[in-house]
């Protein structure tokens with residue numbers, strides 16, 4: 001059978017079928033952020049001029065505090081997709097993120113590839129993280145971004161059962177491996193300008209942490225965030241994802 005997930009087919013099918021849903025199609029459907037084959041997710045609405053800065057793989061005691069200082073200095077609110085394992089070891093930092101008006105999201109407990117994780121473990125990764133974040137910050141968690149953007153239908157089904165809206169993105173570059181903030185900034189600015197011209201809001205991914213270890217150096221990503229804020233603060237509105245609530 002060419003496509004085994006009939007229940008999840010929606011408008012993404014035409015695209016996926018056009019690409020040929022064999023092995024390559026599976027990779028497309030399970031990872032490409034624009035693919036809707038495996039269920040709908042929030043990317044960005046038709047609200048040109050709105051930018052959502054989102055930060056994945058934190059909290060990171062080495063860099064998240066500096067990022068929070070930058071955001072506060074410019075009165076910009078962002079969305080943080082936190083790893084439950086890191087968050088549980090950094091409760092004060094998680095509370096600071098929430099107290100400064102940023103939105104907390106669930107990025108799983110330990111950053112597995114959920115397109116290859118058994119359903120019972122997916123549920124454990126997501127539920128444990130939401131519970132921990134809620135206990136620490138005192139507010140329910142409503143947004144979830146799958147690690148690597150990797151998913152299959154059961155991932156989004158479990159997320160929705162846990163009252164989590166799945167979130168992907170429409171502007172990302174390899175900030176985790178790029179040493180020059182200027183390059184990260186230029187690549188993202190190009191995407192922001194193109195999406196703004198196309199009358200879309202922009203859901204920007206940067207990384208304030210690294211999922212392999214607490215304390216990963218994220219100076220280029222944090223500098224890029226600062227530069228993007230300086231570049232767009234006069235012309236665009238920075239929003240958190242609940243402004244686009246699905």
Ligand SMILES: [Zn+2]
Pocket residue numbers: 056057107111147148211
């Ligand atoms: Zn991640």
